[in-house]
Amino acid sequence: MKKVIILTAGFGEGHNAAARNLRDALELIEPATQVEVLDLFESTYGRLNTFVKHAHLGVVRYAPTLWRGIFSLLDHVSVADSGLTGLTRLRTALGDVLRVAQPDCVVSTYPAYAPVIKELFRDHSEKPFRFVTIVTDSISVNAAWHRAPSDAFVVANRPTATVLHHAGVPAERIHALGFPVSPQFAAPGIVPFPLAEDGPIKLLYVINHGKKKCGKVLDRLLENERIHLTITTGRDAELKAELQERFRHHGGRVQVLGWTNQMPALMLSHHVLIGKAGGAVVQEAIAARCPMVINQIIPGQETGNAQLIQQLGLGMVAERNREVPGIIEAAFAKQARLWHEWRANLIKHSHPDAALRIAELVLKQCNDAGDWSKFAPVPKPHLLTAVAPTAPAVVDGIAARRALLCDFHIHSNYSDGSLTVPELVDFYGPRGFDCICITDHLADPRRVIGKLSKLSNLVLAESQLEEYFEVLDRERRRAWRKYGMLVLSGIEFNKDGLTKKSSAHLLGIDMQMPIASALDLPETIAQLHAQGALAVASHPHVFKSEWGKNTLYLWENQEEFAPLLDAWEIANRNDIFAPVGLKRLPFIANSDFHKPKHIYSWKTLLQCDKDPDAIKACIRRNEHVSITLYREGGLLPVVTRMGQPAGPAEKGARPMPAVAMLQAVNG
Numbered sequence: 001m002k003k004v005i006i007l008t009a010g011f012g013e014g015h016n017a018a019a020r021n022l023r024d025a026l027e028l029i030e031p032a033t034q035v036e037v038l039d040l041f042e043s044t045y046g047r048l049n050t051f052v053k054h055a056h057l058g059v060v061r062y063a064p065t066l067w068r069g070i071f072s073l074l075d076h077v078s079v080a081d082s083g084l085t086g087l088t089r090l091r092t093a094l095g096d097v098l099r100v101a102q103p104d105c106v107v108s109t110y111p112a113y114a115p116v117i118k119e120l121f122r123d124h125s126e127k128p129f130r131f132v133t134i135v136t137d138s139i140s141v142n143a144a145w146h147r148a149p150s151d152a153f154v155v156a157n158r159p160t161a162t163v164l165h166h167a168g169v170p171a172e173r174i175h176a177l178g179f180p181v182s183p184q185f186a187a188p189g190i191v192p193f194p195l196a197e198d199g200p201i202k203l204l205y206v207i208n209h210g211k212k213k214c215g216k217v218l219d220r221l222l223e224n225e226r227i228h229l230t231i232t233t234g235r236d237a238e239l240k241a242e243l244q245e246r247f248r249h250h251g252g253r254v255q256v257l258g259w260t261n262q263m264p265a266l267m268l269s270h271h272v273l274i275g276k277a278g279g280a281v282v283q284e285a286i287a288a289r290c291p292m293v294i295n296q297i298i299p300g301q302e303t304g305n306a307q308l309i310q311q312l313g314l315g316m317v318a319e320r321n322r323e324v325p326g327i328i329e330a331a332f333a334k335q336a337r338l339w340h341e342w343r344a345n346l347i348k349h350s351h352p353d354a355a356l357r358i359a360e361l362v363l364k365q366c367n368d369a370g371d372w373s374k375f376a377p378v379p380k381p382h383l384l385t386a387v388a389p390t391a392p393a394v395v396d397g398i399a400a401r402r403a404l405l406c407d408f409h410i411h412s413n414y415s416d417g418s419l420t421v422p423e424l425v426d427f428y429g430p431r432g433f434d435c436i437c438i439t440d441h442l443a444d445p446r447r448v449i450g451k452l453s454k455l456s457n458l459v460l461a462e463s464q465l466e467e468y469f470e471v472l473d474r475e476r477r478r479a480w481r482k483y484g485m486l487v488l489s490g491i492e493f494n495k496d497g498l499t500k501k502s503s504a505h506l507l508g509i510d511m512q513m514p515i516a517s518a519l520d521l522p523e524t525i526a527q528l529h530a531q532g533a534l535a536v537a538s539h540p541h542v543f544k545s546e547w548g549k550n551t552l553y554l555w556e557n558q559e560e561f562a563p564l565l566d567a568w569e570i571a572n573r574n575d576i577f578a579p580v581g582l583k584r585l586p587f588i589a590n591s592d593f594h595k596p597k598h599i600y601s602w603k604t605l606l607q608c609d610k611d612p613d614a615i616k617a618c619i620r621r622n623e624h625v626s627i628t629l630y631r632e633g634g635l636l637p638v639v640t641r642m643g644q645p646a647g648p649a650e651k652g653a654r655p656m657p658a659v660a661m662l663q664a665v666n667g
Contacts, residue, residue, distance in 0.1 A: 004035045004103060006036070007110065009039055013279075017181075019107075022107065022362070114147070135155045138304045154177055157178070157349065192346070201224070203228070267288035274324055275295065282294075405434050406606055442459060444496070472489040488510040491514075492508075503553055507538045534566040534567065567619050586619065589603055590602065605628050
C-alpha cells in the first residue's frame, strides 16, 4: 500500500483546494492508496495560527500596499537563513509525523514546508521518501517556493514553468501539469457552456470584500436584455437580502446566492466569471473554460494570476470595477467575436484533468521511495488506521458484534460549524467512527429568532438544501470507500421561541430529501418518518456544563411528543440529562460538534450491523444502546439500555485510535 502525506496551510484557499483535490484524485486512481491531508500550522500553533490567519486576511483586505511589501520581503529573505528559529515547533511536529507515518511521498502545497524538510534531513545523503511541491501561484512566484529542493515541482502552466527555470530550478524537475482543480471538471461529458445566437448571456458575478458597492455596475449590466446574472455574496446575508430586494423586479434574470461550495458547477454553466484574481478561482475558471473578467487584484501572488489571464488571452482585467459593463459589451459585440477568442484560448490552455495527472506523477514518485529502515526506529505505532478491538462485547451473556461508535449531531460550515463536509469526513474517519450524521441548522422563518439567525449566516438557507444534500451524498460514498464509515444526511430543525420553554430543536437523522422549514413540529416529525428518518429531541433538558440556549419545549410537552419521537438526547457535548434516563425514554448521546475540540464529548455505541436501517432500528427499539465519553487513549462507557455498565473499553467498545495522527504527534 502506497502512503502519501499532503501538507497544506490555511493562508489562502488555493493551498487547501489543491490539497483536497489531489487527495480526491489519488483515491480515484488508486483507492488503496493511504492519503492524509495535514495542516501542521493549525495543529501545532492552534490559536496563534488562527490569529495569524486573521491578521493575514486583514492586511490583504485593508492594506494591500503593505501586503505587497511583505510579499516582496518574503521573496528576498529565506526561511532557511533564519535557522528556522520561528518554526521550531513545526519542525518537531513534522519530524514526528514523518517517523510515525513513514510515507512513500510527501506533497506540499504551501512553501514553508520545503525548508523545514531540508533542515530535518540535512545530515542525510537522501530522504526515505520523495518530495513534491505543488506551486499554487502563477507567474509571480515567490522565491520561497523554490529555495529549498524538491524532487518535483508541479506548476499550473508553461509561463510559470519558465519563471521557475529562470530562477534556477532544473528543467527536468518542473512539470507543467496544470493546477489540481476538482476531478469533477474532468468528468465524462463535461463540455464548455455554449453560447446560442441571440440566446441569454449568463454572467457569474462573485462579490468579494471591497466590492460590495457594485449595485450601479450590476444595474448597467442588466440594461442588456440578453444578460442573466447569478450573483454570489459569500456569507454576507445582509448584502444578499439587499440585492434580492434590489433586483426582484428582474424576475428570472437575476439569481442571488449566498455562500456555496458549488462554484465548479456554476462556472460550467455560465459564459463569463467576474471576480477577483484568487489563485483557486482563476484556475477553476480556466478548467471550466469560462472566460474571466478580473475586477480586483491583491498585490503579490494575485498579480501573476491576472497576468496569466491577460497573457494567454483568457479574459480581461478591469482596472476599475465600473469598467466591467464596457468589457462585457465589447466581448459580446460583433457576434461575440472577442468572447469566442477567449473560449478558444481556454480550450487550448485548460487542464481540467490536472489533479488526475498530478496524482499519477505522485504515484510514480512513490515507486522511487527510499528505505525507512535506515532511519531511527519509529517511536509510536502507526496511527493512520483504526485499531480493531481485541475481544468481543458481551450482552446478556452472549458474545455480540463489536459496538459501533456513532455521533449523530454534527455541524458543518453550512451552518455554524468550523469545518467543511469533506473536512468532517476526514476528521471522524481516521478516529475509527462507524457512523456519523451531519445535521446543520435549518431555522423556522416564521419565528423572529429564525429571521434573525438567517441574517447571521449561522443556518442553512432554503436555497442551499438541494446543494447540501448533493454534497452529503457525494461525501457519503467517499467516506465508505476510504474509511468504511457511514455518513447519514440530517438537519437540526430550529423552532426557536423567545423563551426557553417555547424553543425546540429537533434532529432529523438519515434523511433522504429536504423538508420545508416552515412546518409545525408534529408535521415535521411525520415527514421525517415518511422517508424512514429518525426524529430525535436535541438537548431537551437544561444545560449545566456548556453555555447554550435551553430548548425545553419538547420536554415540557412530553405527553404529546414522547409517542412521536424515536429518541431523546440523554447527553450532549459535556452535559448529561439524567431526567431522560429516569423517565426511561429511548436515548442516544452526541457531541453537538461545531469545532475540533468538541470531539472529546459524549457519543453513542450500538450493538447492531453497520447498516443505516439496522442502526435506526436499534435506536428505535433502544436495545443494546450505550453511551460513552470519547477521550484520549480510549472510550469510557457509562450506561447501556441493558441497565448495566458496558464494562472497560477493551471488552465492549472499539479502543479509540488515540486521536488522528497529527494530534497523536502533539498529544
